[in-house]
Amino acid sequence: xxxAKVPQMPGDGKIHLVDDYALSLLLAAHLERERAGxxxxxxxxxxxxxFAIEHLLTLDHYLAPFAHAEQARVHIARCDTDLARKELSxxxxxxxxxxxxxxxxxxxxxxxxxxxxxxHQDRRASAPF
Numbered sequence: 001x002x003x004a005k006v007p008q009m010p011g012d013g014k015i016h017l018v019d020d021y022a023l024s025l026l027l028a029a030h031l032e033r034e035r036a037g038x039x040x041x042x043x044x045x046x047x048x049x050x051f052a053i054e055h056l057l058t059l060d061h062y063l064a065p066f067a068h069a070e071q072a073r074v075h076i077a078r079c080d081t082d083l084a085r086k087e088l089s090x091x092x093x094x095x096x097x098x099x100x101x102x103x104x105x106x107x108x109x110x111x112x113x114x115x116x117x118x119x120h121q122d123r124r125a126s127a128p129f
Contacts, residue, residue, distance in 0.1 A: 018053055019060040025050040026067050033073060040074050047071050062104070065095035069107050081115050088112060 029046035032038045047067055054064045068091045075084035088108055095104070 016059045018056045019058060019063070022050050022053055022057060022063045022067075023060060026063055026070065029067070029070050033070065033077070040077060043070070043074055047074070061098055062100040065091050065098075065104050066100075066107075068095075069104065069111070072111055076111065076114060076118075079118075081118060084111070084115055088115075 025046045029043045029050070032046070033040065033043045047070060050063070050067045054067075057063060068087055072084045072087035072091070075081070075087060088111060091104070091108060095101075
């Protein structure tokens with residue numbers, strides 16, 4: 001009988017509990033926001049907790065910019081386009097050159113289009129006949 005192989009951990013072989021916890025917070029925030037009748041206050045509490053431990057991430061550094069993108073989505077859902085644009089700008093300037101950047105840039109582009117479309121609709125609605 002052969003002994004089972006222990007899976008190798010990426011990187012230094014240590015268990016990265018903070019990274020796992022941050023991922024669970026991001027997933028919980030996303031699922032709560034997407035849930036019908038989701039509470040945006042709960043989403044923001046998950047994201048605040050993730051932002052508080054962002055500096056402790058050791059392996060999954062992509063979680064922070066994706067959490068900021070989720071925060072931008074919350075601002076969009078609350079129709080606060082100024083804060084959403086500010087969040088998108090922060091992400092573009094603070095998070096560059098890492099493995100998941102193309103996926104993040106695509107999400108940012110889609111959110112920017114949503115904001116631009118919303119602004120266009122608002123201008124059209126407020127224009128006189």
